[in-house]
Amino acid sequence: MNKTVNQKAWFLVLPVLLLVAFSAVIPLMTVVNYSVQDTFGNNVFFWNGIAWFEDMLESERMWAALWRQLAFSGLILAIEIPLGIYVALNMPKSGIWASFCLVLMSLPLLIPWNVVGTIWQIFGRVDIGLLGHTLDAIGIEYNYTQNFYAAWATVIVMDVWHWTSLVALLAYAGLQSIPDAYYQAAKIDQASRWAVFRYIELPKMAGVLMIAILLRFMDSFMIYTEPFVVTGGGPGNSTTFLSIDLVKMALGQFDLGPAAAFSIMYYLVILLISWVFYTVMTNLDKRDA
Amino acid sequence: MTDTAQAPGAATIPGRVTEAPVARRRRLPVKGSAVVMALYLLFLMLPLYWLLNMSLKTNAEILGSFTLWPRNLTLENYATILTDPSWYQGYINSLLYVTMNVVITLTVALPAAYAFSRYHFMGDKHLFFWLLTNRMAPPAVFALPFFQLYSSVNLFDTHIAVALAHCLFNVPLAVWILEGFMRGVPKEIDETAYIDGYSFPKFFVKIFMPLIASGIGVAAFFAFMFSWVELLLSRTLTSVDAKPIAATMTRTVGASGVDWGVLAAAGVLTIVPGALVIWFVRNYIAKGFALGRV
Incomplete structure (x- = not known):
C-alpha cells in the first residue's frame, strides 16, 4: 500500500507513546540509575561508575546462568522446530478435523504459565503423577527435585509440550499459503516427497519459520514462571535460568546494583534479537506486498 | 509402479497422469498423518486430563491410591473454590x-x-x-x-x-x-x-x-x-x-x-x-x- 506522508498522524500514536513510555522508559531509567550507583543502606546512594558492569562480566554466577540459558534455548529450539514442522505437515488441510486439531493444539498456549508449571509438577510426581508414577513403575529413577537430569528433562519436555503447537501453527499457516499449482507441478515432475518438502514447502515456510525461531528463542530466553514453579531453579542451581537468577538477585537478595547492571546487559541482548526479528518481519511484509 | 508406462499417454490424457497417483498416494499418508496427529494430541492432552482427573477426586483418593479415573467422583474441590x-x-x-x-x-x-x-x-x-x-x-x-x-x-x-x-x-x-x-x-x-x-x-x-x-x-x-x-x-x-x-x-x-x-x-x-x-x-x-x- 502506498502511504501518504502526514505528520498529523503523530496525534494518533501519541496515546500509545505516552502509555508505553510510562511503563517502559521510567522503569528502565530506574534500572540505569541503580546500575551506576552503590549504597550502604538507608537509601543513601553514591556514584559507582561502571563497577557493577565489570563485576557482572566477571561474575561466574552470571556466566553460568547465561550458559544454562543458551543450552536450554538451544535444546528446545532443536526439538520444537523440527517437531512443529513435522506436526504441521501431518495436519489435516481443511474441514472439521483441521478445526478440531487447531483448537486442541492451541489449548496449551492459553494456559497461565504458572498453571503449566503446576500441571507438570503434579504430572511428574512419583506419588500422584501419571508420568512420575509410570516411570517409577517401570524402574526408572525419576525425581525432578533431586536429580539434575530429571529436572532438565522435565523442564524441556514441559516447554516442548507448551510451545511446540506455536511452531506447528505458524508452519501450518505457511503451508496453507502454497498454491495447489505448485504441488501439481511437482506431481507432473514426479518429485519425491522429500523433494516436495525441500524445494516447495521449506522455501515457502522459510519466512514464518524464521518468525517461529525468533519468537521461541526470545520467549525461552526470558522464561521464568514455568521452571520456577516446577523446580524453583534447583536442584542446586541447575535450572536457574537468566530471569530466575535476576529475580533472585533483585527481589530476593535486594542486590540492586548488580541486578540492574545484569538487567541492562540482558535487555541489550534482547534488543539485538528484536532488531533481527524486525528486519525479518519487514522484509516479509515487502515480499508479500 | 506403472507411472513410467503411463508417461507416454500424458500428452493425450492429462487427467490420468495427475489423478491416478493422487488416489494411490492419498490412502497411505492420510493414515500415517492421522496416527502422528493422534499421538501428538495425546501427548498434549494427557497432562491436562490428569489435572482434570485430580480435580474430580477427593484428597484421600489422590494420595491413597493411584487411579486412572476418579472412583468417587466429587465436585467438592470446585465447591470449595466457588x-x-x-x-x-x-x-x-x-x-x-x-x-x-x-x-x-x-x-x-x-x-x-x-x-x-x-x-x-x-x-x-x-x-x-x-x-x-x-x-x-x-x-x-x-x-x-x-x-x-x-x-x-x-x-x-x-x-x-x-x-x-x-x-x-x-x-x-x-x-x-x-x-x-x-x-x-x-x-x-x-x-x-x-x-x-x-x-x-x-x-x-x-x-x-x-x-x-x-x-x-x-x-x-x-x-x-x-x-x-x-x-x-x-x-x-x-x-x-x-x-x-x-x-x-x-x-x-x-x-x-x-x-x-x-x-x-x-x-x-x-x-x-x-x-x-x-x-x-x-x-x-x-x-x-x-x-x-x-
Whole structure:
C-alpha cells in the first residue's frame, strides 16, 4: 500500500507513546540509575561508575546462568522446530478435523504459565503423577527435585509440550499459503516427497519459520514462571535460568546494583534479537506486498 | 509402479497422469498423518486430563491410591473454590485487571495502528520498532522498577496498576496485530468516506471498525490471553486486594499439606476462559502469535 506522508498522524500514536513510555522508559531509567550507583543502606546512594558492569562480566554466577540459558534455548529450539514442522505437515488441510486439531493444539498456549508449571509438577510426581508414577513403575529413577537430569528433562519436555503447537501453527499457516499449482507441478515432475518438502514447502515456510525461531528463542530466553514453579531453579542451581537468577538477585537478595547492571546487559541482548526479528518481519511484509 | 508406462499417454490424457497417483498416494499418508496427529494430541492432552482427573477426586483418593479415573467422583474441590472468598476473589481480581487492560489496550492501539497502516510520519519506523522491543522485553527486568514506580504513585496493590503494567507488552502486540489487519483494507474506502463528508472519528467508528471487526476481536483475545497468563508482574504488583488467582495458587503450592484436589480444580478453572473463546479465533491463532504477520 502506498502511504501518504502526514505528520498529523503523530496525534494518533501519541496515546500509545505516552502509555508505553510510562511503563517502559521510567522503569528502565530506574534500572540505569541503580546500575551506576552503590549504597550502604538507608537509601543513601553514591556514584559507582561502571563497577557493577565489570563485576557482572566477571561474575561466574552470571556466566553460568547465561550458559544454562543458551543450552536450554538451544535444546528446545532443536526439538520444537523440527517437531512443529513435522506436526504441521501431518495436519489435516481443511474441514472439521483441521478445526478440531487447531483448537486442541492451541489449548496449551492459553494456559497461565504458572498453571503449566503446576500441571507438570503434579504430572511428574512419583506419588500422584501419571508420568512420575509410570516411570517409577517401570524402574526408572525419576525425581525432578533431586536429580539434575530429571529436572532438565522435565523442564524441556514441559516447554516442548507448551510451545511446540506455536511452531506447528505458524508452519501450518505457511503451508496453507502454497498454491495447489505448485504441488501439481511437482506431481507432473514426479518429485519425491522429500523433494516436495525441500524445494516447495521449506522455501515457502522459510519466512514464518524464521518468525517461529525468533519468537521461541526470545520467549525461552526470558522464561521464568514455568521452571520456577516446577523446580524453583534447583536442584542446586541447575535450572536457574537468566530471569530466575535476576529475580533472585533483585527481589530476593535486594542486590540492586548488580541486578540492574545484569538487567541492562540482558535487555541489550534482547534488543539485538528484536532488531533481527524486525528486519525479518519487514522484509516479509515487502515480499508479500 | 506403472507411472513410467503411463508417461507416454500424458500428452493425450492429462487427467490420468495427475489423478491416478493422487488416489494411490492419498490412502497411505492420510493414515500415517492421522496416527502422528493422534499421538501428538495425546501427548498434549494427557497432562491436562490428569489435572482434570485430580480435580474430580477427593484428597484421600489422590494420595491413597493411584487411579486412572476418579472412583468417587466429587465436585467438592470446585465447591470449595466457588464458595471461599480467598479463592474466588482471585478470579475476580484477575478478570478485573485483565478486562481493564483489554479496554485500555484497544482504546490506544486502534488509532495508532491506523496511523501506522495509512501514513508515513517522522520516526514511524523507529517507533514501530521500539514498540516491538517492549513486547520482547523480559518482565524480570521490569519487576523491581515497576514495584517502585507503582508504589511511588500509590497504585501498588490495585487492579489498574497491573492493567497498566501489562500494557507494556499488550499495547505493542495489539498495534502490530491491528496494523496487519488494517493493511488489508483498501485505502480507497477511507477516501470515499471523506468525499462523502464523513469526519475522521465518525468514519473510524461507523465504517472502518466494522471492516476490521475480526482484527479487533483477535487483538482483544490476545491482550486478554497474555494478561491472563502472566504471573511475574501481577504477583509483584499486588499483595492482598488485587492478588490474581495465579498468585493464590502459587502460595498454596509448597505449603505443608497441599490440598491437591483444590489446587487441580483451581488450575482447571484458569484454563476455562481461554478454552471457551478459542473456537472463534482458531484461524487467527498463528497470526496473533506472530504479531499480525503471517
